[in-house]
Amino acid sequence: MESTKTFKALRVNEEDGKYIRRIEERQLSDLPEGDVLVRVNYSSLNFKDALSCIGNKGVTRNYPHTPGIDASGIVEASSDSRFQAGDEVIVTSYDLGMNTDGGFSEYIRVPADWIVRKPKNLSLKQAMVYGTAGFTAALSVYRLLAAGQTPEMGPVVVTGALGGVGAVAVCILNHLGFEVIAATSDLNDGEEALKKLGAASRIDKTETDDQSGRPMLRPKWAGAIDVVGGNVLSTLLKACQPMGNVTCCGNIGSGDLNGTVYPFILKGISLIGIDSQNCPMALRQKVWDKLADEWQCENLEEVTVECNLEELDTYIDKMIEKKSRGRVIVKL
Ligand SMILES: C=CC(=O)SCCNC(=O)CCNC(=O)[C@H](O)C(C)(C)COP(=O)(O)OP(=O)(O)OC[C@H]1O[C@@H](n2cnc3c(N)ncnc32)[C@H](O)[C@@H]1OP(=O)(O)O
Numbered sequence: 013m014e015s016t017k018t019f020k021a022l023r024v025n026e027e028d029g030k031y032i033r034r035i036e037e038r039q040l041s042d043l044p045e046g047d048v049l050v051r052v053n054y055s056s057l058n059f060k061d062a063l064s065c066i067g068n069k070g071v072t073r074n075y076p077h078t079p080g081i082d083a084s085g086i087v088e089a090s091s092d093s094r095f096q097a098g099d100e101v102i103v104t105s106y107d108l109g110m111n112t113d114g115g116f117s118e119y120i121r122v123p124a125d126w127i128v129r130k131p132k133n134l135s136l137k138q139a140m141v142y143g144t145a146g147f148t149a150a151l152s153v154y155r156l157l158a159a160g161q162t163p164e165m166g167p168v169v170v171t172g173a174l175g176g177v178g179a180v181a182v183c184i185l186n187h188l189g190f191e192v193i194a195a196t197s198d199l200n201d202g203e204e205a206l207k208k209l210g211a212a213s214r215i216d217k218t219e220t221d222d223q224s225g226r227p228m229l230r231p232k233w234a235g236a237i238d239v240v241g242g243n244v245l246s247t248l249l250k251a252c253q254p255m256g257n258v259t260c261c262g263n264i265g266s267g268d269l270n271g272t273v274y275p276f277i278l279k280g281i282s283l284i285g286i287d288s289q290n291c292p293m294a295l296r297q298k299v300w301d302k303l304a305d306e307w308q309c310e311n312l313e314e315v316t317v318e319c320n321l322e323e324l325d326t327y328i329d330k331m332i333e334k335k336s337r338g339r340v341i342v343k344l
Pocket residue numbers: 058059060063068069070071081144261262263288289
């Protein structure tokens with residue numbers, strides 16, 4: 013009975029060295045083994061999905077494949093006593109959408125250990141407005157605070173501030189009383205949106221891309237949340253004030269990290285790595301609870317678009333071109 017039920021999913025096929033996206037009809041028996049079958053209500057688009065769509069083998073080894081590292085939905089069947097049919101759940105990261113068929117699909121089947129209970133005052137839709145990007149922003153802020161960063165120390169820079177992680181980071185930091193400096197790739201773009209998100213000021217990308225070759229610079233900020241990597245991350249470390257903290261979650265610019273030890277040994281700067289994929293469940297649930305409650309971002313809807321599976325294609329292309337804006341959620 014179950015195996016004959018059909019549903020829609022966005023599949024990426026490898027054909028003559030090209031990666032072709034198509035909406036295909038699937039059967040529940042096509043899904044991987046797992047404890048919990050979830051009817052997906054919403055998914056969202058993240059940079060890792062764009063990498064999966066273009067055949068990045070560090071993300072997805074084998075095709076055909078269904079991307080989508082995020083899903084929120086309702087449990088349809090469970091062989092694990094922690095979850096029952098009708099439960100509202102969030103599934104993000106672990107292997108979802110990487111080498112396990114992901115959330116760009118009306119159904120997913122996953123291990124129970126990957127599932128977060130949806131906080132009560134967050135809807136299935138709001139959960140995906142945050143998605144992995146928002147969770148990663150919240151985890152970055154959580155780690156900054158845990159390292160001792162306070163608003164009194166001075167402004168915090170957020171790079172890629174018009175993108176998914178950046179936009180949510182700006183919102184949360186502003187909410188917590190930090191002065192936020194937004195760094196974007198194009199200073200002529202998104203002024204109103206960034207103001208609404210809570211950025212106090214903006215800087216040109218040259219200010220986070222130092223070309224002087226000097227090991228340290230005059231302090232310009234007290235901390236940073238970086239999604240770009242490469243020379244931008246090195247610059248954020250070099251121009252951070254003593255005892256500041258810099259988080260690193262992304263490689264949108266580059267996966268390289270060059271620099272010297274001097275920011276660390278002469279100014280006590282801390283570089284904090286952020287990994288949402290393997291974040292332990294207890295911390296994961298705690299961060300989701302914060303997003304649902306004291307860190308809730310009111311203005312995110314302004315930079316969020318909702319689309320269906322058919323319309324998602326265009327947004328994937330934009331993300332591949334690194335021209336993505338805010339969050340894209342997918343209604344299934
Ligand atoms: C939502 C999250 C994100 O967006 S994160 C940013 C998006 N992710 C990426 O861009 C990463 C994509 N991955 C890659 O590009 C590559 O995997 C690489 C550049 C990181 C490394 O490539 P390489 O070909 O040199 O090595 P392998 O992929 O074969 O891996 C070597 C070694 O490292 C282990 N490893 C790889 N990825 C992970 C991981 N995510 N977590 C833990 N360990 C990882 C891998 O198992 C290999 O170990 P081995 O013992 O040799 O099997």
